[in-house]
Amino acid sequence: MTEARETTHFGEQTVALEDKQGLVNAVFHGVADRYDLMNDLMSGGVHRLWKDAMVARLAPPKTGSRPYRVLDMAGGTGDIAERIINASAGYAEVTVSDINSDMLRVGAERAKKWRFGGQANFVEANAEELPFEDESFDAYTIAFGIRNVPRIEKALGEAFRVLKRGGRFLCLEFSQVDLPGLDRVYDTFSDRVIPPMGKLVTGDSQPYQYLVESIRKFPTPAAFSAMIAAAGFRRVTHTAFSGNIAALHGAWKL
C-alpha cells in the first residue's frame, strides 16, 4: 500500500511537499545575480520603502550593555541587514541566513561596501531547521521569504525557538490587494508585465511566473496572523502597505 504524500503549491502547480524546496532553490539560484535589479524594476523601487518601514518598526537600539543580535532569515542579498545595521549606527549584529548559497554570495559581496559591513555575517541554513541555539536573538526578521518556505509552521516554530524572551518577530511579505480598482490593475501588471520583464532581464520568465502565483497562494493577513499566534507569539499585528500589496506582520515572544 502506498502512503498518500503530502502536497503543497509551487506557484500554480501542486507538488509533493518535499519537492517544493528544490524548485524554489532553482528559482533563486537562477536569478541571484539579477535579483536586486529585478526588485527595483518590478516594484518601481517601492520595495525599498517597505523595507525602510520594516526597519523603522524594528527601531534597533544604537547603544546598549550587550550586543543586539538580529537574525535576518531568508536574508538573500542583505537588503534588510544593511538597513538594520545602518539604523543602529553599526551597533546591531545581523546574521543573514538563507538556504541559497548564490543569494548569500551576492549579499556577502555587497556587504564589503557597506559602512558597517563587519557587523553582518552570512550563514547558509534552512528556515525550517535553524543551526542556532535557543533564545539566541533579540529579533527575527524575514522579508519576502516565508512565502517560499514549504512548511511555514515549522519556520515560525524555529523563529520562536531562537528568539529570546521579549524578542521581536517581523515579517514583510506580499499580500492580497484589497483596494477596489487597484486589484485589477495589479492583476494585469502581475500577469502581463512581471513575467516578460523577468525574461528580458534574467533570460527566464518562469521564476517570475512562480513569484506571481506564489503571492496569490499565500494566506490572507488574518490566516497568517493566526499561524504566527499558533507558533506561540503574542501581540500579533499586521500593517498593510500600498493597498495591501505588501503586509508587515509583527509579534513578540513574551
Ligand SMILES: C[S@@+](CC[C@H](N)C(=O)[O-])C[C@H]1O[C@@H](n2cnc3c(N)ncnc32)[C@H](O)[C@@H]1O
Ligand atoms: C524573494 S527573496 C527575499 C530576499 C530578501 N529577504 C529581500 O527581501 O530582498 C526570498 C529568499 O528566500 C530564500 N529561501 C527560500 N526558502 C528558504 C528556506 N527554506 N530557508 C531559508 N531561506 C529560504 C531564497 O533563497 C531567497 O533568497
